[in-house]
Amino acid sequence: MDIYILTLLSIPLLAALLVYIVPFSKAKYIPILALITTSIISIKIFNLNNFDSQLNLKFNYSHLITVLDFILLLFFIKKGWENKDKPILFFNISSLLLLLFLELKIDNSPNFLINIDNISQIMLLFVNIISLFIFIHAIPYMQKHREHFSLKTTSNNNFFCILLLFVAGMNGLIITNHLLHFYFFFEITTLCSYLLIGHDRTQEAVANSLLALRLNSLGGLFFLIGSTGLYFIFPSVDILKIVQKAPVNSLFLLFLAYICLAGMVKSAQLPFQKWLLGAMVAPTPTSALLHSSTMVKAGIYLLLRFSPLFANTFFSTTLALCGGFTFLATALLAIGQDNAKKVLAYSTISNLGLIIACIGINTPASITAALILTFFHAFNKALLFLCIGTIEQKIASRNLEDMRNLYTLMPLTAIITVFGAIAMILPPFGMLLGKWMAIESSAQNILLVLMLALGSAVTVLYWARWAGLFMGYKLREKIKLESQSLLTRIPLLILLLAVFLLPAYSPWLYQEKIYPFILTYSHIWKNNLYLLLGGSFQNSFGSFPLFPLFSLAILGFFIAHYFLLKAKRKPLEIPYFSGLSIDKSSFGYVNPLGQRVIPKTSNYYLLQVIENSKLALWIDRLSLIFILLFLGGGLR
């Protein structure tokens, strides 16, 4: 076990070093080899069932981490100084002082440094595997990207080096049990995010990277305030011990709220969402890895770790309301977007809000929902981001309207994107399974359930529109498979398979990982656990027959596909356009000036309602109110 953990951290770091030194053309496959190793190890760890979750390590690396922590903070302060950014300076200097104060007080005995439980197994699994596919996809992508932006030849070395550093940091964050080590890895993700957003060095990229640094430093400060407070009430930095033994009183919850707030900043919840939207200027692998599937899950993971502490409190309900509000509000904002990556960003924030709402409801069913959503959202979003990245490089635009009739140009990618979008909203796929659990478990809280109902409808609107956009194609144009690098195509296909087939695996995931996790806190999470009966999730108020639905879906797909093939035997006719046509293949007309006019349609973006800055302003204000409510939710 020790050796596994050592490799999980050291292999990506070593690879990062190698990539940094060796020229990129030679170092191309090093990251992939490293990630294959970590993926295999994460699968091995995932398959372990009985192990000592709290490892006693022989060596103590706490001091090393302390030193690195200070270096990191000094680096941020330097960046703040260089860019004359007062908030960054302020947040990081305060963090520095707080950290200094804390480090003087705590003991760094090595016997509780690492804790691996069922949720860390799940997190390790998907972080490593998804990173692997994103890295494979990134190799041809970054080559083109460098040519397109005419960046320095070493830029790709830097890029992959930072990405590998991020993977190591993320692995560390998942397995650590030390509150301040968690903070260190938390800041590592901040660092990677900052560096990767600014990778292209354009003016916009630099500005947005600073924004990300500013908000995430604030998150780090929140984390330190919270942990200092917690330490004074319950003098321990052992996360597991805090969760199991700490006295839950109002002051404790107040400081816990700060820690949760740090998680919410990392997960880009309202009103801290701006940095994630800005982060979309980064190259697509960054967005796919950091800003949708893994890094933002760090915040969720933090909340999940602490969730048993505040079960059955009003504090928890307020957290759920914050999440629910984010879910609804950002889904509304997503309607007004025609930038594909922005839609994905809003959708990410919105789904993270849903997950946080599930954590806030804090019942066995809702925690199950949160874990299932986290797992499937990671795969689904990674797939969609990679698709958009591929499309974006082909058509040189991120605008959704430019992607209309994409089926003509790149049929395979278009279809994968459509299926990815469909898997976000329809049964029997994982996201819907999670949403179903979320709504059923939130039904006791009227306000929350109405928010979820409205939010889920809006989600359907923008995903259905998205899927419809890619499906059309121009008549009588010979459609042939687009040529793309195998390194681009394989990750897309494998992730598509994962999105489609993994839901069938979810009963086992539940039975072997989620269920035992919930049972460990059975004194808190008692009622209405889901039981598996013949492949269907059941508890006392609902049932989701996953296997029957899955087989019906497959059957339906083949029936529809049969008729699709049957229809393909006949030639296509031009669509109805009041009988007007230019020639036999296109509808439209020739106007009095002799110009060919082909009518264009575009989506309703509801710009008067949604993009209205007034609405965005009100959403920000309301979210502040919810955050305030949440901060004081434990006081009583």
Next chain:
Amino acid sequence: MKFIKRLLLTGIKKSPWLLHFDCGSCNGCDIETLAVLTPVYDAERFGVINVGNPKHADIFLVTGTVNRKNQEILNNLYLQIPEPKVILAVGTCALSGGIFAEAPNVIGGVDKIIPVDIYIPGCPPKPEAILEGVLKSVELLEDKVKNGKI
């Protein structure tokens, strides 16, 4: 296939959907045609529905003369109606061009462009005549189905 054909036969007798196209008429015929759909004549008791889309239609009812500008539209609409279909020319103009026949931009009757099955003369024809034409065309549709033209 035989079963579907029998279903079609039952259906088509009772549910002929009609597409009405004004191909440059003086609107006299159109007023009479629309009168057929009003409560007084109530074509819907025979299942007739006035649809706005050739892709859903069975009967193509054309009024007015064909000119050079709209001959293509007439042809397109005709092509977009799925088989089996019947074409009805209503009014003198649709039959021969009527008083506009000599005009330089006018080509003539509808049958110059597309094959017409039933001619209903009159300027304008009475609603009863149009209704009878529609019912005649239902018989024609039936024949077409029987003769295997689907």
Next chain:
Amino acid sequence: MPMFLKLFLFLLSPFAIGVILGIDRKLTAYLQSRIGPPIFQPFYDLFKLLGKESKTSDYWLSFCAYVYLCGAITCAFLFFLQADLLLIFFVQAVGSIFLVLGAFSVSSPFSQIGGQRELFQIIAYEPLLIAVIVGIYLVTGSFEISSIYKLNYPLLAKLPLLFLILTFALTIKLRKSPFDISASHHAHQEIVRGVFTEYSGSYLAIVELAHWFELVFILGLISLFWANSFFMSTILVFLTYFLEIIVDNITSRLTWRFMLKNAWSVGIILALINLIWLYKG
């Protein structure tokens, strides 16, 4: 209820819906002082469309039409199995989404705009239906339909406002005036048929049939409001549908803005009030 009876009722349900739609047209004709088509007219239309040639303007159209049918049949079937209501609702969404996707796959402006409007219809009625389902849960303590049949009083007594909302959602789902925004039922108020424009021949028949199965779910939901007496639930369904027809005939189409605004404000507020009654009561 024994299994074979459920299966029998399930197989019978589309015929019942066909007859109801026939009566709908007859009644509408009566209200307009016409004679109107025969009661079995919807079946004739369906048969005819099944046999007609289909003009395909996009191959995906046929795929989407059949997925719509499969989704709607599954939804109705799950209803007769008395499964989880929320699940049935989500399965219903599969069908309606694929109808829209089919419309979107053709680049004709008519079907595109029809698809967009149909999406607005969907987001108008979805939250309302979820609110109704949550209300039922708060009364019975379970999302399963079977638990409703165990009550010894009608749901209507506890959920009067949610019943009102359900009829609101029904109007939108049926595409009846004033909410026949994506496509009005018999194209009386419209130039082309909105979201159905490009579905022709047998595809239109499939879509129509799928719509019947969806109605099984919606009308079934209404019948649940008086579930403890078979007679009363039938009466309730017919009464509600009759009111639907009256409303259809005395109103004209409104804009989607109006629909969305009212569904999201009035609808949600009424739902909230009713849910608060249940929560505190």
